Amino acid sequence: MIKKHFVLLFILLSGWALSAQKMPVSYDFGEKYNDRYRYSNLMTIDEDGSGGYILVRAYYQGLILKPKGYLIEHYNSNLELVSEFNYKVKGLDFIDGFLKNGQLNLLFLNYNYDRGEYEYWVHTSPIIAFNFRTVKLLSLSSEEVNNPVDKNYFNRNFSNGFTTSILFDEDKRGFVISTHHKKGKSEKHMIHLFDTALNKKFEFDFSDEIEEKNYAFENVTFSPDLQSIYLVGKAYFKKRRFQVDERKFQYELVKISQFGSQSQSFVDPGKYPEALYPILLSDRLVCVGFYADRKDNRYNGIAYFDVNPSTLDIKSQKYNPFSQQFMDDKFGREDDKDIKNLVFKNVEVTPKEEIFFNAEEYFVTSGLEVTGAGQRVRIERYHHNDIVSVKLDPSGAMVWARNINKTEVTQGDGAYASYSSYCKDGTTYFFICTAAENPQLINNERLIFKQGLSRNRNVFLISLDTNGVMDYEKIIDQEEARLPLMVSKPLKDEKENKMLFYAKRGNKKQLVKVDFN
Known part of the structure; x- marks a missing residue:
């Protein structure tokens, strides 16, 4: 080395x-190692609990490149390749991967043509000797649709019958599976919470809340005991008439437990929040993101909301405009000074x-x-x-x-x-x-x-x-x-x-x- x-x-x-x-x-x-899979994508990387590392790559082969399986690489603390395992599975949509208590878990979404349903599976194996078994988390009857978990940062399509979001918290203590299914006039929106030991904590029928709005959740955090979910996302109005200067959605914070749900909208005249991220601190909940002075994706500064984690009442809020230093960094002396297409990457709290x-x-x-x-x-x-x-x-x-x-x-x-x-x-x-x-x-x-x-x-x-x-x-x-x-x-x-x-x-x-x- x-x-x-x-x-x-x-x-x-x-x-x-x-x-x-x-x-x-x-x-x-x-050390540099030879690799037999020229075409691949890194899917997940994690510590093995003993100072080493586990990496999972999806690899592609054929005249027309198609996914053929997953190569799992195990490195020790000296960055030396200890072992490789070729997990030959195809036809599944990879969602995420994580290590928990010496078990590698790969989360997939699959469409079962025989049953006519979407199925959420976890393929799990100990990392000391790979031997995968499969665990079905849940299933939902639906016609097949294009891109059921397609992530569009600026819009979401609810008209094709089925859409789903799978969201992990920052520390990967748990994950939420949100399923929205529409067939004719019937609509169902369910929220499922799992911990990363694959225990289902609870599920909640969110359908009563989607009579007037469709929810596209973007970020999540959990209470320390994993009994409450805090979801932030866009709530798209379904039947409202809009003025030219209005957006067709608003950002909302939704709290869900097995006992019920609460919501808080972030709406101020002339202010349009975007990409809000929830952060649960010791005794308070804050949401930070961008805001615009008009309804497009051109941002003017940073929005901050201090929220009571029990009632979701907004205790304080701030709209911080971008400074002149920031504008000079970005544009110099240019006249066109539109700040747009910003996508949240990460947040750190000291x-x-x-x-x-x-x-x-x-x-x-x-x-x-x-x-x-x-x-x-x-x-x-x-x-x-x-x-x-x-x-x-x-x-x-x-x-x-x-x-x-x-x-x-x-x-x-x-x-x-x-x-x-x-x-x-x-x-x-x-x-x-x-x-x-x-x-x-x-x-x-x-x-x-x-x-x-x-x-x-x-x-x-x-x-x-x-x-x-x-x-x-x-x-x-x-x-x-x-x-x-x-x-x-x-x-x-x-x-x-x-x-x-x-x-x-x-x-x-x-x-x-x-x-x-």
Whole structure:
């Protein structure tokens, strides 16, 4: 195993003078291994409970690439590949994977044509000797539909008969399965709560609440005893007439237990919340996200709501407009200053209950492309652009908001694009993987990372300290890291202050570990 240790000397962006601040970071490269599956996607990565790691990849084969199964890789604490297991199962929609008490659990959705129903299955096996058994969690009679769990950040289709959401909390203590089925004039919306030991805690018939609105839940958190669910999402009005300046939905917080449900809407004249995320603190519940001054996806700042977790009454709320510093970061002196297409990525809460809220500018474009055979095919391109990071104090007031300019577009595996973040001692660190050698500096104030053309990738670490001061450094050079990192799918270990990345290209693979010392 090759080991490198660095003390990163960051350069203060304002003025570009050497800073006295030093951030020690070390990284380890695991050995490069041959891999027989050239085409694959990393589905999940977790710790094995003994210092090692379990990775699950879906692999594809054939002249026309089709999913053929799942390769499970087991690494020890030295990043050495201990074993592999080929789980040959196909025809199922993978939802998520998680480890619990030495058991690997793979959650799938399957359509049973013989029974005419959707089935939710967990395939579970001990990791010491893989031997999968299947557990059916629940089933629902329905005609088959396209993309029953399709995630659209800006809309949701309820007209095709069946739609479902499967949501885990941040710590993966449990998960919710939300099922909405419509047949003729009959509609049924059920909420099911499971813990990650696969015990069903309860189910709740939410159908009475959908007479006037359809609910598209986006984020969830649970009470410590897993007896209450807090769901946040869009409630789409079904029969209302709308003015031109009105949205067809509103954001709502819904609390569900086996005894009943409560809801709280977030509606203020001229304010349109978006991408709200629930955070359950010691004795209160807060929801943070973006807001707009008009009904489109162009955002003006950060919304904050302090909610009573028992009654859902709003105790306080704040709308924090983006600062001039943020606007200068993003646009410089441009006249077109629309902030749009922001998608929530993650949130961190400090022991002082300060909140760090991170998001990304994400959107999809499509176009026609001519193949080598002269055929015209439609290609979708996934754009992962600017990083938005915000710090709120415990009362919800914005301390700072910063924008990191980057442009990335991919047609394939999005794991190589986007970014990952880590918060330590009040400083937020962002990992990006780019072929660019250096960021571009515009007007001596704006730092921009542009996607390069090389197949190799440099790893940059960008930091925002407690005052929002931005620094950066290239921590891993592409000459060292010959394999690109799947930078947006890391394993975070906050107890040990480290992150684990999977690196792969073609028939080569390895693990890379980064330690915050």
